[in-house]
Structure formats: C-alpha cells, structure tokens
Amino acid sequence: MGDRSGASGSRRRRTGSRPSSQGGSGPAAAAEEEVRDVGAGGDAPAPEKDKDGDVDVGSGQWDLRCHRLQDSLFSSDSGFNNYRGILNWCVVMLILSNARLFLENLIKYGILVDPIQVVSLFLKDPYSWPALCLVIVANVFAVAAFQVEKRLAVGALTEQAGLLLHVVNLATILCFPAAVAFLLASITPVGSVLALMVYTILFLKLCSYRDVNLWCRERRARAKAKAAPAGKKANGGAAQCTVSYPDNLTYRDLYYFLFAPTLCYELNFPRSARIRKRFLLRRLLEMLFLTQLMVGLIQQWMVPTIQNSMKPFKDMDYSRIIERLLKLAVPNHLIWLIFFYWLFHSCLNAVAELMHFGDREFYRDWWNSESVTYFWQNWNIPVHKWCLRHFYKPMLRRGSSKWAARMGVFLASAFFHEIPLAWIVGRFFRGNYGNAAVWLTLIIGQPVAVLMYVHDYYVLNYEAPTAGA
Numbered sequence: 001m002g003d004r005s006g007a008s009g010s011r012r013r014r015t016g017s018r019p020s021s022q023g024g025s026g027p028a029a030a031a032e033e034e035v036r037d038v039g040a041g042g043d044a045p046a047p048e049k050d051k052d053g054d055v056d057v058g059s060g061q062w063d064l065r066c067h068r069l070q071d072s073l074f075s076s077d078s079g080f081n082n083y084r085g086i087l088n089w090c091v092v093m094l095i096l097s098n099a100r101l102f103l104e105n106l107i108k109y110g111i112l113v114d115p116i117q118v119v120s121l122f123l124k125d126p127y128s129w130p131a132l133c134l135v136i137v138a139n140v141f142a143v144a145a146f147q148v149e150k151r152l153a154v155g156a157l158t159e160q161a162g163l164l165l166h167v168v169n170l171a172t173i174l175c176f177p178a179a180v181a182f183l184l185a186s187i188t189p190v191g192s193v194l195a196l197m198v199y200t201i202l203f204l205k206l207c208s209y210r211d212v213n214l215w216c217r218e219r220r221a222r223a224k225a226k227a228a229p230a231g232k233k234a235n236g237g238a239a240q241c242t243v244s245y246p247d248n249l250t251y252r253d254l255y256y257f258l259f260a261p262t263l264c265y266e267l268n269f270p271r272s273a274r275i276r277k278r279f280l281l282r283r284l285l286e287m288l289f290l291t292q293l294m295v296g297l298i299q300q301w302m303v304p305t306i307q308n309s310m311k312p313f314k315d316m317d318y319s320r321i322i323e324r325l326l327k328l329a330v331p332n333h334l335i336w337l338i339f340f341y342w343l344f345h346s347c348l349n350a351v352a353e354l355m356h357f358g359d360r361e362f363y364r365d366w367w368n369s370e371s372v373t374y375f376w377q378n379w380n381i382p383v384h385k386w387c388l389r390h391f392y393k394p395m396l397r398r399g400s401s402k403w404a405a406r407m408g409v410f411l412a413s414a415f416f417h418e419i420p421l422a423w424i425v426g427r428f429f430r431g432n433y434g435n436a437a438v439w440l441t442l443i444i445g446q447p448v449a450v451l452m453y454v455h456d457y458y459v460l461n462y463e464a465p466t467a468g469a
Contacts (some may be wrong), residue, residue, distance in 0.1 A: 098330065102301070109304050113296045120188075130184055131191030134177055135198050141173050145206045146254050149213050153246035159214075166210050173203045204386055205258060208265040211390055216245035216267070242268045260357050261348040263386040270358030283350040290342040294335055301331040306454050313451070321451075328447040336446060344380075370434035372441065 071078040148165045151157040157165075177199040181192035243253070248267045257265050305328045312320035344362045352360055366379035377384050387409040395405040 098334075101330065105301055105304070109300070112300045112304070114299065115292075115295065117299070118295055128186050130180070130187040131195045134180055134187075134195040138173075138198060138202050141169055141202065142206065142254065142258060144169050145209060146249070146251070149210070150246075150249050152213070152217065153249055159217075166206075170203055170206060173199055173206070201263070202258070204263045204383075205265070208263060208386060208390055209254075209257065211394075212265045212267070213245065213249070216248075220245060256355065259351070260355055261351045261362065261382070262357070262359065263382045264389055271356045272353070272358045273356075275353055275356070280350060280353045283346045283353065286346040287342060287350065290338055290346065294338055294342070297331055297335050297338075302328065302335070305331070306451070309451055309454075325444070325447050325451065328451065329443050332447045332450060333443045336442070340379075368435065369438045370431060372438060375438050375442075 073080040145166065148157065148162055148169070152159070152162045177195055181187055181196060187195075245267065256269075260269065262269075305324060309321070309324040309328070311317075312324055340363075348362045349360060351357070361381050363381055364378035366375050369375035369378065392405045392409045395408055396402065400408075
C-alpha cells in the first residue's frame with residue numbers, strides 16, 4: 001500500500017506541477033520536487049507509462065536511464081529458478097532422439113512384437129506348469145508358520161521350540177524353490193524368477209508375522225505381571241474396536257496379510273472407508289497398457305541388442321562391448337522406469353484399493369536422491385520399512401551402534417556390490433552432482449548386470465552343450 005500511495009503522490013505532484021509551469025514559475029519548482037523525491041528514496045522514482053505500457057519519454061532523465069544493477073538469469077545470485085521452458089526442450093529432444101532410435105530399429109529388424117511368444121517365456125510344455133505349482137505349494141509354509149504361532153499362543157510349545165520350527169520353516173522357504181528352479185528342466189527362467197520372487201516375499205512376511213506375534217506375547221506377559229483392575233477395564237474397552245492378541249490368529253487375518261501390499265505385519269492395519277471405482281479402473285487400465293508396452297519394448301528393442309552383444313563378449317572386443325552397453329542403456333532404463341510405475345503405483349494401489357488397505361506410501365521422492373543410500377531408503381518403502389522394523393531397531397535393542405545397524409540394513413537392502421559405489425557418491429558428490437551420479441548408476445549399472453546375466457545364461461545353455469557335442 002505504501003508503494004501505491006507513493007506512486008499516487010508522485011502522480012499528484014506531477015499533475016499539480018503542470019499548471020504552475022504554465023504560470024511561469026513551475027519548471028524550477030517541479031525540478032526541485034523531483035530531486036527531493038530522488039534523494040528521499042535513494043533512487044529515481046518509477047517512470048510514468050502510457051496506456052500501451054511503454055515508458056513516457058519526456059523531458060528529464062528518463063530518456064537517458066536504461067540500466068540498473070542486476071545479474072544474468074543463469075547466475076546463481078540472480079535468484080531465477082523458472083526453467084520450465086528448458087525442461088520442455090529436454091523432453092522434446094528426448095522424444096525426438098528416441099523416436100529416431102525406434103525408427104532405426106523398425107527399419108533394421110522389422111516388427112518383432114509377438115504376444116503369443118510371451119507364453120513360451122512362462123511355459124515350455126502346455127501340460128506342465130511347474131512355476132504355478134511351486135507358488136501353490138507356498139501355502140504349506142504359510143500354514144506351518146500359522147500353526148506354530150497358534151500353539152505358542154496357548155502355551156503348547158516353548159519359545160525355544162517355536163523359534164527352532166520357525167527357523168527350519170524359513171530356511172526351507174529360501175532353499176526349496178531355488179533347488180527346484182535349478183534342478184527341474186521344465187521350468188522356464190521367467191517362471192523361476194516369478195516363483196522365487198513370491199517365495200522371497202513370503203519369507204519376509206513370515207519373518208514379520210513371527211516377530212510381531214512374539215512381541216505381543218512378551219507384552220501380554222508383562223501385562224499379566226502388572227495386572228490392575230483399571231488396566232483390564234481399559235483393555236476391554238479397546239478390544240471392542242480393535243483386534244488384540246491372540247484373536248488375530250485366524251486364517252482370515254493371515255491371508256489378508258499375505259495378499260496385502262506390505263511386508264510388515266500388524267494386528268490392526270489402517271483401512272480405507274470404501275473402494276473408489278474410478279481410481280481402481282484407472283489403475284487396472286494402467287496395468288494392462290503398461291504390461292503391453294513393456295513386452296513390446298523388450299521384444300522390439302532389448303532382445304535384438306542383447307543378441308548382438310554376445311559376439312563382442314565372446315571376442316572380448318571392449319569397444320564394441322561399450323557401444324552395446326550404451327545402446328542397451330536407454331531402452332533398459334526406460335523399461336525400468338515403466339516397471340517401477342507399473343508395480344509400485346498401479347499394481348500396489350490396485351491391490352490396496354481392493355483390500356481397503358489404507359497405507360499407500362509405497363515410494364518416496366527417490367528421483368531427487370543425492371546419494372545411493374537415500375535412493376535405497378526411498379525407492380522401495382515396503383522393504384525399507386521391513387529392514388527398519390525387523391533389522392535396524394532389533395539391532396539397536398541388542399546393543400549395536402547406530403552405524404553398525406545402518407550398515408546392516410544397507411547390506412540387507414542394497415547387497416554388497418553397492419557399498420563402494422555408495423561410498424564414492426557420498427564422499428565426492430553433493431547436491432545436483434550427487435543426483436546426477438545416482439541417475440548415472442541407474443542408467444549404466446543395470447545394463448551391465450543384464451548383459452552379464454544373459455551372457456552367463458547363453459554360455460551355460462547354448463555354448464556348453466555345443467562344446468560337449
């Protein structure tokens with residue numbers, strides 16, 4: 001309001017000086033008044049503008065002054081941060097460059113997309129479904145864990161015996177599917193990966209199921225030791241709206257947890273009030289469309305590049321290997337981004353909506369990661385929560401230091417090969433440079449792993465039988 005009053009005052013002074021100038025004594029008084037305004041404000045007042053927005057070029061210093069103290073927009077001191085146009089330019093250039101690559105691929109190989117061929121990735125024999133049978137057998141291990149917890153709840157088993165049975169059950173979950181996938185010739189690689197993924201998720205879920213029920217038994221034992229009438233009355237009131245231990249030990253509760261989009265067990269999950277049909281329909285359409293898109297990109301773009309990479313690997317032609325690696329990096333990274341959205345947003349939200357599951361934080365802003373550690377903590381929230389709850393905090397309770405507990409969580413979530421990379425990025429890169437380093441590891445690191453696994457699979461399954469013959 002002060003600026004407006006000052007501007008209006010200046011206009012009044014200038015308009016008031018015009019009659020004086022016509023009277024003969026106005027110009028000197030108007031000049032003095034303008035000088036006083038300049039001295040009072042420390043700078044010249046804003047010039048008058050006409051109806052078109054242009055500066056009124058009249059008498060005085062306004063026709064001479066066109067510069068002021070300011071920084072260039074790209075300077076960090078300018079405070080300018082609106083780069084939306086440059087971002088749009090980058091998107092357009094990215095689309096054009098990938099369109100050229102895609103057109104080159106079509107001209108060179110033709111249309112390679114074949115939805116029927118996808119079935120052969122899961123089945124070698126239409127009358128043999130080993131991967132599906134392996135997934136169905138997983139129910140045996142879930143029921144075994146449930147029965148152990150039922151007997152522990154009523155005191156039919158000691159804690160030591162229950163721990164031994166859980167350890168045997170969990171170890172079998174890890175070893176049994178791996179042995180079947182390795183020894184059974186009729187199972188396909190894609191079927192093996194899906195089955196092993198299901199068993200890995202089951203292993204993490206049953207670990208959490210066992211830990212939470214153990215904590216409930218310990219809390220119940222402490223409550224019995226400190227039993228009081230007021231406490232019993234409060235617990236009875238709370239039991240009317242929530243499930244308490246051991247009432248949670250039902251097959252309904254167990255299978256709700258097994259199908260829920262989380263790895264951490266709770267007696268009372270947050271629930272949504274209703275199923276949003278439009279939201280669910282959008283997620284299902286996304287799942288269908290993105291599945292077809294990923295299959296098409298893999299068949300049309302990745303498979304020819306991988307096949308053409310086997311000869312450079314065999315000849316150890318490093319320049320050609322690097323060229324194939326960079327050529328594979330773009331489609332691989334694009335498919336990985338699509339897969340992330342398909343799994344963590346479309347699939348998990350669809351399952352959560354069907355099951356009224358309320359906690360939808362499946363990922364955080366990992367794309368802003370300035371370190372590899374931050375990326376691993378935020379791109380897969382269900383795994384991070386599991387590591388934090390069942391690995392990090394128990395280590396702290398057992399007396400481990402925070403550094404040792406964090407390193408243990410990092411080893412469990414990122415595996416051993418990420419330690420040097422995380423140290424280098426965290427030690428030498430900060431801010432935008434750290435974010436660029438994280439993106440570079442995602443874009444280049446995954447194609448290296450893909451080529452190494454495919455090369456080993458090709459050598460073991462194609463070159464080894466030929467050499468033996």
